Amino acid sequence: MDLIVAIDLIAGRLVRLSKGAYETVQAYSLDPVEVAKAVEGVGLKRLHLVDLDGAKAGRPINLAILERIARETTLSVDVGGGIRTSADLSSVFSAGAVMANLGSVAVKEPDLVEEWIAHYGPSALILAADSQDGVVKSGGWLEESELTIESFVDHYLAKGLVNITATDINCDGMLTGPSFNLYRRLMEGRPAMRLVASGGVSSLDDLTKLGAMGLSGAIIGKALYENRFTLADLGTLQEQLYG
Numbered sequence: 001m002d003l004i005v006a007i008d009l010i011a012g013r014l015v016r017l018s019k020g021a022y023e024t025v026q027a028y029s030l031d032p033v034e035v036a037k038a039v040e041g042v043g044l045k046r047l048h049l050v051d052l053d054g055a056k057a058g059r060p061i062n063l064a065i066l067e068r069i070a071r072e073t074t075l076s077v078d079v080g081g082g083i084r085t086s087a088d089l090s091s092v093f094s095a096g097a098v099m100a101n102l103g104s105v106a107v108k109e110p111d112l113v114e115e116w117i118a119h120y121g122p123s124a125l126i127l128a129a130d131s132q133d134g135v136v137k138s139g140g141w142l143e144e145s146e147l148t149i150e151s152f153v154d155h156y157l158a159k160g161l162v163n164i165t166a167t168d169i170n171c172d173g174m175l176t177g178p179s180f181n182l183y184r185r186l187m188e189g190r191p192a193m194r195l196v197a198s199g200g201v202s203s204l205d206d207l208t209k210l211g212a213m214g215l216s217g218a219i220i221g222k223a224l225y226e227n228r229f230t231l232a233d234l235g236t237l238q239e240q241l242y243g
Contacts, residue, residue, distance in 0.1 A: 001207075001210065001211040001215055001216060001217055001218060001241075002045065002046050002196075002216065002217035002218075002238075003044055003046075003207065003217070003218060003220060003234050003237065003238045004044075004046045004047065004048045004078075004196065004217050004218065004219045004220065005035075005039045005044060005046075005047055005048065005219075005220055005221070005224060005231075005234070006047075006048040006049075006050060006198075006219050006220060006221035007032050007035060007036065007047060007048070007049050007050070008050040008052055008221065009032060009049070009050065009051055009052060009053065009062045009065060009081075010025060010027075010052045010053055011053065012032070012062060012064075012065060013027050013028075013032075014027070014028045014030045014031075014032045014035060014225075015027045015028065015052065016028070016173050016221055016222045016225060017052070017172070017173050018172070018173040018174060022052070022056070024173070028225050030225070032065050032069070033065065033068045033069055033072060036069040036072075036073050036075060036077075037072065037073055038231055039073075039075065039231060040073045040074065040075050041231075042231045042232055042234060042235030043235045043238060043239060044075075044231075044234060044235060044238055045075065045076055046075060046076045046077075046078070046217070047069065047073075047075045047076070047077045047078070048077075048078055048080075048165075048198075048219050049062075049065075049066055049069070049077050049078070049079045049080075049097075050079075050080050050081050051079065051080070051081030051082055052081060053081070053082070054081035054082025054083075055080075055081040055082055055103075055104075055139070055141075056082075057082055058082055058084050058104075058139075059082045059084065059085075059088055060079075060081065060082045060083065060088055060091055060092055060095075061081075061082060062081075063091060063092070063095045066079060066092065066095040066096055066097060067095045067096055069096070070095065070096020070097070071096065076098040076099070077096060077097050077098055077099075078097065078098060078099035078100065078101055078126055079092045079095075079097040079099075079100055079101065080100070080101030080102075080103060080126075080128055081101075083100055083101070083102060083105060084104065084105050084109075085105075086112070086115075086116070089116060089120075093120075093124075098124070099123075099124055099125065099126050099163070100124065100125055100126065101126045101127075101128040101165060102116075102125060102126065102127060102128060103128035103129075103130055103138055104138035104139050104143075106127055106128070106152075106156065107136060107138040107145050107147065107152070108138065110155065113125075113156070113159075113161075114159055117159055117160055117161055122160045122161050122162055122163065123163070125161055125163065126163040126164070126165050126196075127152075127153065127156045127161050127163065127164045127165070128165050128167070129149050129152055129153055129164055129165065129166045129167070130166075130167045130169060131148075131149040131152075131166070131167070131168060131169065131182075132144075132168070132169040132170055133170070134148055134149055134150075135147070135148065135149070136148070136149055136152045137169060141169055149166065149182070149186070150185070150186070153166075153186060153190070153193070154190075157190060157192060157193060162192050162193055162194050163194050163196075163216075164186070164193055164194065164195050164196065165195075165196040165198050165217075165219070166179075166182060166183065166186060166195060166196070166197065166198065167198040167199045168182050168199050168200065169199070171199040171200030172198070172199035172200065173199070173221070173222050174199075174200060175200070175202040175222060175223055175226065175228070176200055176202060177200050177201075177202050177203075177206055178197050178199065178200040178201055178206055178209075178210060178218070179197075179199065179200060180209065180210075180213070183195065183197055183210070183213060183215060184213065187213065187214060187215075194216040194217075195215050195216055195217075196215065196216055196217035196218065196219060197210050197215050197217070197218045197219065198218075198219040199219075201218060201219070201220050201221075201223050202223050202228060203223065203228060203229070204229050204233060204234075204237055206218075207220070207237060208237075208241065211241055220234065
C-alpha cells in the first residue's frame with residue numbers, strides 16, 4: 001500500500017478544508033514545494049496534489065506549483081481539480097503529472113472520459129469517486145449527482161479504469177478516522193480495482209488498518225499538518241509495513 005501525502009492548494013498556498021467546505025479553509029505557513037521535497041526525503045514515492053482553485057473554477061489553476069514539484073523532485077504526482085476538457089488534461093500532464101484524477105468530468109461527460117481511457121491508457125487516470133451519504137458529488141463537492149458511489153465505480157471498472165480514489169466527504173478533514181465501512185463495501189466483488197482511501201486519516205493505526213484491508217493506497221493530509229504524526233513516521237511505516 002502506498003502512503004500518499006496530499007497537498008491541497010488555494011492561491012498557491014497549502015490549505016485544508018473540513019468536509020470540502022471552502023468557508024472552513026485553514027492555511028498553513030508551509031511552502032508546497034518544500035513539503036514535496038520533504039516527502040521525497042523520507043522515502044515516500046507519491047504525492048496527491050489537489051487544485052482547489054481549479055475545482056471551483058472548472059479549469060486547472062495552480063500548474064506552476066505542479067511544474068516546480070515535478071522539476072525539483074522525483075515524486076510520482078497525481079493531480080486533481082478542474083480537469084474538464086482534453087486541453088485541461090493535456091496541460092496537467094505537460095506540467096509533470098503522472099496521473100490525473102477525474103471527478104466532475106467523469107460524472108457529467110462519461111463519453112469523453114472513455115475517449116481519454118482509450119487515448120492515455122487506464123494507468124494514467126484515476127476515478128475520483130467523492131461521495132456523501134453514498135451519493136456522488138462533483139464541482140468541488142458543491143453539486144450532488146443522482147449516482148450512487150457503487151454504480152459510479154462499477155461503470156468505470158467496466159470501461160477498464162481500475163484506479164479508484166474514494167473519498168467520504170463526511171470524513172474529509174475531520175480527523176475522525178477513515179470510512180472503513182465504505183471501503184469494505186467497495187472492495188467486495190471488485191478484485192480488479194486498485195482502491196485508494198482518502199479522507200479522515202487521524203493516526204498511524206488508521207493506516208495500518210487500511211493496509212490490512214488490502215487497499216492500494218491511502219491519502220494523508222490534515223493529520224500530518226496537525227502533527228498527529230510526522231513525515232518521518234510515515235517513511236518508517238511505508239518501509240516497515242509495505243516495502
